[in-house]
Amino acid sequence: xxxxxxxxxxxxxxxxxxxxxxxxxxxxxxxxxxxxxxxxxxxxxxxxxxxxxxxxxxxxxxxxxxxxxxxxxxxxxxxxxxxxxxxxxxxxxxxxxxxxxxxxxxxxxxxxxxxxxxxxxxxxxxxxxxxxxxxxxxxxxxxxxxxxxxxxxxxxxxxxxxxxxxxxxxxxxxxxxxxxxxxxxxxxxxxxxxxxxxxxxxxxxxxxxxxxxxxxxxxxxxxxxxxxxxxxxxxxxxxxxxxxxxxxxxxxxxxxxxxxxxxxxxxxxxxxxxxxxxxxxxxxxxxxxxxxxxxxxxxxxxxxxxxxxxxxxxxxxxxxxxxxxxxxxxxxxxxxxxxxxxxxxxxxxxxxxxxxxxxxxxxxxxxxxxxxxxxxxxxxxxxxxxxxxxxxxxxxxxxxxxxxxxxxxxxxxxxxxxxxxx
Amino acid sequence: xxxxxxxxxxxxxxxxxxxxxxxxxxxxxxxxxxxxxxxxxxxxxxxxxxxxxxxxxxxxxxxxxxxxxxxxxxxxxxxxxxxxxxxxxxxxxxxxxxxxxxxxxxxxxxxxxxxxxxxxxxxxxxxxxxxxxxxxxxxxxxxxxxxxxxxxxxxxxxxxxxxxxxxxxxxxxxxxxxxxxxxxxxxxxxxxxxxxxxxxxxxxxxxxxxxxxxxxxxxxxxxxxxxxxxxxxxxxxxxxxxxxxxxxxxxxxxxxxxxxxxxxxxxxxxxxxxxxxxxxxxxxxxxxxxxxxxxxxxxxxxxxxxxxxxxxxxxxxxxxxxxxxxxxxxxxxxxxxxxxxxxxxxxxxxxxxxxxxxxxxxxxxxxxxxxxxxxxxxxxxxxxxxxxxxxxxxxxxxxxxxxxxxxxxxxxxxxxxxxxxx
Numbered sequence: 001x002x003x004x005x006x007x008x009x010x011x012x013x014x015x016x017x018x019x020x021x022x023x024x025x026x027x028x029x030x031x032x033x034x035x036x037x038x039x040x041x042x043x044x045x046x047x048x049x050x051x052x053x054x055x056x057x058x059x060x061x062x063x064x065x066x067x068x069x070x071x072x073x074x075x076x077x078x079x080x081x082x083x084x085x086x087x088x089x090x091x092x093x094x095x096x097x098x099x100x101x102x103x104x105x106x107x108x109x110x111x112x113x114x115x116x117x118x119x120x121x122x123x124x125x126x127x128x129x130x131x132x133x134x135x136x137x138x139x140x141x142x143x144x145x146x147x148x149x150x151x152x153x154x155x156x157x158x159x160x161x162x163x164x165x166x167x168x169x170x171x172x173x174x175x176x177x178x179x180x181x182x183x184x185x186x187x188x189x190x191x192x193x194x195x196x197x198x199x200x201x202x203x204x205x206x207x208x209x210x211x212x213x214x215x216x217x218x219x220x221x222x223x224x225x226x227x228x229x230x231x232x233x234x235x236x237x238x239x240x241x242x243x244x245x246x247x248x249x250x251x252x253x254x255x256x257x258x259x260x261x262x263x264x265x266x267x268x269x270x271x272x273x274x275x276x277x278x279x280x281x282x283x284x285x286x287x288x289x290x291x292x293x294x295x296x297x298x299x300x301x302x303x304x305x306x307x308x309x310x311x312x313x314x315x316x317x318x319x320x321x322x323x324x325x326x327x328x329x330x331x332x333x334x335x336x337x338x339x340x341x342x343x344x345x346x347x348x349x350x351x352x353x354x355x356x357x358x359x360x361x362x363x364x365x366x367x368x369x370x371x372x373x374x375x376x377x378x379x380x381x382x383x384x385x386x387x388x389x390x391x392x393x394x395x396x397x398x399x400x401x402x403x404x405x406x407x408x409x410x411x412x413x414x415x416x417x418x419x420x421x422x
Numbered sequence: 423x424x425x426x427x428x429x430x431x432x433x434x435x436x437x438x439x440x441x442x443x444x445x446x447x448x449x450x451x452x453x454x455x456x457x458x459x460x461x462x463x464x465x466x467x468x469x470x471x472x473x474x475x476x477x478x479x480x481x482x483x484x485x486x487x488x489x490x491x492x493x494x495x496x497x498x499x500x501x502x503x504x505x506x507x508x509x510x511x512x513x514x515x516x517x518x519x520x521x522x523x524x525x526x527x528x529x530x531x532x533x534x535x536x537x538x539x540x541x542x543x544x545x546x547x548x549x550x551x552x553x554x555x556x557x558x559x560x561x562x563x564x565x566x567x568x569x570x571x572x573x574x575x576x577x578x579x580x581x582x583x584x585x586x587x588x589x590x591x592x593x594x595x596x597x598x599x600x601x602x603x604x605x606x607x608x609x610x611x612x613x614x615x616x617x618x619x620x621x622x623x624x625x626x627x628x629x630x631x632x633x634x635x636x637x638x639x640x641x642x643x644x645x646x647x648x649x650x651x652x653x654x655x656x657x658x659x660x661x662x663x664x665x666x667x668x669x670x671x672x673x674x675x676x677x678x679x680x681x682x683x684x685x686x687x688x689x690x691x692x693x694x695x696x697x698x699x700x701x702x703x704x705x706x707x708x709x710x711x712x713x714x715x716x717x718x719x720x721x722x723x724x725x726x727x728x729x730x731x732x733x734x735x736x737x738x739x740x741x742x743x744x745x746x747x748x749x750x751x752x753x754x755x756x757x758x759x760x761x762x763x764x765x766x767x768x769x770x771x772x773x774x775x776x777x778x779x780x781x782x783x784x785x786x787x788x789x790x791x792x793x794x795x796x797x798x799x800x801x802x803x804x805x806x807x808x809x810x811x812x813x814x815x816x817x818x819x820x821x822x823x824x825x826x827x828x829x830x831x832x833x834x835x836x837x838x839x840x841x842x843x844x
Contacts, residue, residue, distance in 0.1 A: 037564060037832045054476040056829035063608035064826070073610040076564040076832075094568065127833055142459060142498040146516065186485035188495040391816065398812075404486070407478035410459045410498075411549055 004029045004071070005333050008089050008096060010079050010266065011104035012039050012062045014315040015298030018322030019102050024069035028333060031096060033089065035078045037061055040127060041383055043315060044392075046167060048130035050174035051138065051182075051405045055127045057392050058383070079105065081269035084291050100293050100329045103266065103280075104322065107299040107313060110262035110277065120238045121255035124167055131411065133256060137175060138410050140254050141183060144190045151251070157195045158252035160243045162235045163259030164201025165208070166350040169218055171256055172199040173352035176225040181403040198228045198252075200245055202259075205231055207350060207358070209312055214358040217367040221356045235259075261313060267300050275302045279310065285338040286325050292338055295328060297321035303341065311343050315382075320344060349375045354400065426451045426493070427755050430511050430518060432501050432688065433526035434461050434484045436737040437720030440744030441524045446491035450755060453518060455511065457500045459483055462549060463805055465737060466814075468589060470552035472596035473560065473604075473827045477549045479814050480805070501527065503691035506713050522715050522751045525688065525702075526744065529721040529735060532684035532699065542660045543677035546589055553833065555678060559597060560832050562676045563605060566612045573673070579617045580674035582665045584657045585681030586623025587630070588772040591640055593678055594621040595774035598647040603825040620650045620674075622667055624681075627653055629772060629780070631734055636780040639789040643778045657681075683735060689722050697724045701732065707760040708747050714760055717750060719743035725763065733765050737804075742766060771797045776822065 005028050009016045012034040023030045038059035047053040066072045077091035082101065089096045109123030122132050137159070144156035159175050161168045179195035186192070199206070199222065205215040206222075206229065219229050230245065237244035242251040263278035272288040273281045279302035282288060286295040286303070298318035302310040311317045320343055328338035349359035349371060357371035366374060376396070383389045399405055427450050431438045434456040445452045460481035469475040488494045499513035504523065511518045531545030544554050559581070566578035581597050583590045601617035608614070621628070621644065627637040628644075628651065641651050652667065659666035664673040685700035694710040695703045701724035704710060708717040708725070720740035724732040733739045742765055750760035771781035771793060779793035788796060798818070805811045821827055 037560060037830065054478040054829075055833065056476040056831055059831055061608075061830040063605075064830070067608045070610070074608075075568050076561075077568065127831070131833070138459060139498075146497050146499065183485075186483075186489045186496075188492070390820075391813065394813065394816065407476075408459065408483040408486070409478055409481055409549070411477065411553070 005099040005329075006031065006097065007100045007102065007329055008033060008098040009102045009104065010034075010089060011106060011298070011300075012036070012074075013042070013104060013106050013298060013318060015318035015322035015325075016102065016104035017062070017065065018319045019104070019297070019326040020066055020072055022323050022326030023329065024066060024072050026071065026330060028071065028100075028329065030072040031098075032062060032066065032072065032074045033077050033079055033091065033096070034062060034074075035076070036126075037063065037076050039065060041388075042125070043379060044383075045124055045127070045130050046170040046174055048127065048407070049124055049133040049137070049171065050178055051134055051408045052174070052399055053392060053395055054407045055131065057388055057395065059127060060388060079266055082266065082294075084270055084288075084294055087293070098293075100332065101295070102322070102325045102329070103270070103294065103296045103300060104298045104318070105264035105266045105300050107261040107263045107277075109257055110260040111257065112260055114238070117238045117257065120240065121162060121257040123257040124171065134407070135410050136254050137178075138408060141179075141187065141190070141192055141195075142410070143253070145187050146189070153190065155242065155251040156253045157190065157192075158198065158242075158250060159195060159254045159256070160198045160200065160235075160245075160250055160252045161256045161258055162200050162243070163257065164199055164203070164206040164229070164231065165258060166348075168199055168201070168256075168258035169206055169222065169350050169352060171258060172197050172222055172227045173225055173356065176222070176227050177353045178405060180226065182405045182408075193226075196228065197226065198230065198250060200233045200235055200243075201229075201231045202234050203231065210348065210350075210358065210360050211365060214360055214365055214367065218350065218352060218358045221352045221358075221368065225353055225356070261299070263300050267296065270294065270296070272296075275310070284340045285328060286321060286341050287328070287338055292332065295325040295338075297325050303343075305340075306343055312348075314348060316346060317343055349378065351375045427521040427751075428453065428519065429522045429524065429751055430455060430520040431524045431526065432456075432511060433528060433720070433722075434458070434496075435464070435526060435528050435720060435740060437740035437744035437747075438524065438526035439484070439487065440741045441526070441719070441748040442488055442494060444745050444748030445751065446488065446494050448493065448752060450493065450522075450751065452494040453520075454484060454488065454494065454496045455499050455501055455513065455518070456484060456496075457498070458548075459485065459498050461487060463810075464547070465801060466805075467546055467549070467552050468592040468596055470549065470829070471546055471555040471559070471593065472600055473556055473830045474596070474821055475814060475817055476829045477553065479810055479817065481549060482810060501688055504688065504716075506692055506716055509715070520715075522754065523717070524744070524747045524751070525692070525716065525718045525722060526720045526740070527686035527688045527722050529683040529685045529699075531679055532682040533679065534682060536660070539660045539679065542662065543584060543679040545679040546593070556829070557832050558676050559600075560830060563601075563609065563612070563614055563617075564832070565675065567609050568611070575612065577664065577673040578675045579612065579614075580620065580664075580672060581617060581676050581678070582620045582622065582657075582667075582672055582674045583678045583680055584622050584665070585679065586621055586625070586628040586651070586653065587680060588770075590621055590623070590678075590680035591628055591644065591772050591774060593680060594619050594644055594649045595647055595778065598644070598649050599775045600827060602648065604827045604830075615648075618650065619648065620652065620672060622655045622657055622665075623651075623653045624656045625653065632770065632772075632780065632782055633787055636782055636787055636789065640772065640774060640780045643774045643780075643790065647775055647778070683721070685722050689718065692716065692718070694718075697732070706762045707750060708743060708763050709750070709760055714754065717747040717760075719747050725765075727762075728765055734770075736770060738768060739765055771800065773797045
């Protein structure tokens with residue numbers, strides 16, 4: 001390595017990848033470290049979980065995305081901690097020195113102290129999560145088809161989603177749709193459209209971060225699809241058999257967790273102040289107190305300097321912060337100070353199903369078909385990699401025209417294949 | 423259920439699926455039992471293992487393929503044994519009665535008594551196998567990129583494939599291609615094209631079932647890609663560190679098994695004679711001795727009545743036998759006798775890489791580009807499901823034009839995610 005400043009970016013999500021792109025072919029050496037070898041387009045993860053898209057459709061190999069500029073290298077490694085005094089990133093198998101650090105390790109779901117619920121009700125943050133949920137959802141219908149016990153059959157066709165944010169809304173809508181359209185003609189002993197989809201939210205309304213009219217519209221659109229929406233309801237207990245909701249027991253085989261997030265544990269190793277969910281409370285320029293060479297961005301950061309509340313954990317925030325952090329690094333390498341970050345809020349959107357969505361564009365609110373078209377446009381445009389964009393567009397067009405979903409695979413772990421009974 | 427004869431088909435591979443299609447909308451009740459929910463287009467499995475295609479591209483949900491005719495039902499279940507006297511198929515959770523049985527449970531790879539080698543050198547029969555091999559191959563390059571020990575780096579870039587039949591030839595060619603083209607520009611500390619691909623075959627030539635000129639051509643085409651071909655060579659020992667071949671130790675991280683098959687254990691539960699690798703030796707009409715209501719087809723069957731040797735375990739044999747078995751069932755339900763099966767041999771082909779293949783069309787032998795075009799045409803035409811065909815065609819066209827491979831994902835098992843160190 002030559003004597004250019006060395007920048008380490010940990011995490012290749014929306015924030016980390018934008019930072020890396022911005023520093024590519026610049027006068028710094030960049031090392032991107034991630035524990036996966038792909039950038040994941042997380043907003044479409046629910047479509048993998050509901051068999052509409054394949055994992056590779058929403059994941060782009062980080063190496064390929066960043067291969068053009070020789071000043072960027074990519075390392076597949078699991079980061080354990082940051083030593084801010086020694087300026088080292090410690091991974092399982094090697095330590096790497098940095099001059100500047102951009103930390104973007106994101107968040108996982110949180111079970112509010114009930115970690116034992118994770119196996120019962122997987123969340124939806126990684127490709128592995130999505131493949132596991134797809135397996136459980138499809139298996140539930142297979143099980144219902146062959147079981148003769150009526151109570152067990154009904155429990156297999158009950159799907160309970162805990163958490164009424166965008167992920168919960170999208171999962172509820174998508175499961176209702178596959179049961180009513182995709183699977184409708186494929187079974188002989190059950191009617192998949194009898195599947196009961198229950199969406200549970202502790203707040204008084206769905207999509208609590210959206211304007212009230214869009215929350216109400218989302219609820220209406222979900223109910224049109226046959227989803228049972230229960231607001232002001234809390235899951236107080238989970239078991240294999242079902243979910244306890246406000247005193248009522250709902251028997252169900254498949255439970256999905258979309259209720260809470262915890263920031264990545266790596267943030268806590270910085271020694272900087274963190275909030276209740278583990279997010280690092282950053283300065284208004286994204287650096288941490290006492291260490292201008294360390295910036296934290298995306299879901300791992302708590303940035304309260306603009307609205308008084310932390311900015312939401314959504315991709316536009318992460319992407320803008322990623323680009324800003326890269327600009328700050330370049331400024332510092334030229335002896336200038338890091339600049340204050342300002343989020344430019346272009347709005348948010350969530351999809352519910354075919355022709356169904358809500359979009360808050362700030363200057364106007366959209367529901368139904370217009371919102372869905374806006375969602376479609378934005379998600380196609382921002383999908384990383386030209387090839388993915390075409391494949392996804394084709395899969396969507398096909399699914400739209402035929403109600404068919406192409407990725408209905410129940411895969412298992414390697415070597416869990418059946419062996420002859422001993 | 424009404425009083426129509428009940429036909430059970432076990433297995434939804436090429437043989438079972440053809441039989442089911444032939445019996446669809448006929449005057450019988452058909453139950454298809456499989457332990458996966460999809461029909462797998464096995465000839466393209468090596469393309470999943472080498473990141474060219476996604477699992478869903480080569481797998482079609484059996485239910486969807488067979489949904490049109492109401493006389494066909496599909497059950498996801500693991501068959502344990504057949505009770506030919508009671509005419510029952512026994513699965514893990516239920517027993518199902520049949521009047522006619524078509525058994526098509528195929529084969530797995532065999533390690534010649536060294537079952538402990540399976541974890542070291544996975545084979546390539548299922549989607550899970552392919553995903554695991556893809557993970558190992560891609561991880562080897564990632565590991566080589568970051569390791570500083572020179573011997574370990576070289577071992578990570580050595581790929582040993584054991585078995586020079588079609589699967590071994592295809593895997594060797596595909597790994598050589600991704601290392602020389604797809605990955606060429608993505609690394610900073612290694613040159614992926616230095617990867618050493620070694621193909622080991624015990625017989626004196628590759629593709630022993632092919633004509634000699636095509637074996638020679640396959641070898642030449644592989645060597646043009648940089649593959650080291652060793653015929654008359656046997657792997658005498660395998661370990662994490664490498665493979666012992668004819669006394670020489672080849673250090674290598676990734677080992678791939680393509681050497682032998684064992685028929686599914688279900689065949690042995692019939693009580694009919696089986697051969698050395700567990701295939702059921704069938705009568706010339708595909709039935710088993712003493713039980714005309716039971717037929718065995720595809721890789722599970724040993725059919726020696728045409729050439730004196732068993733027919734090869736390839737999809738055209740299975741498909742023709744599947745259709746024949748269905749016709750036999752219909753004949754028997756009308757009081758007629760099952761008919762003798764005759765295989766119509768239209769030839770075989772194996773692909774080696776871009777513009778590289780061999781094809782034995784019986785009336786002529788093809789090599790190189792013409793063989794590759796023939797291979798492409800046949801594989802596109804026979805891919806089950808229109809949608810898959812278009813997606814695969816697009817992926818191939820893209821890969822051909824750009825040398826890019828779209829499905830370079832290293833996925834892990836659910837909940838093997840890293841946790842904070844305790």
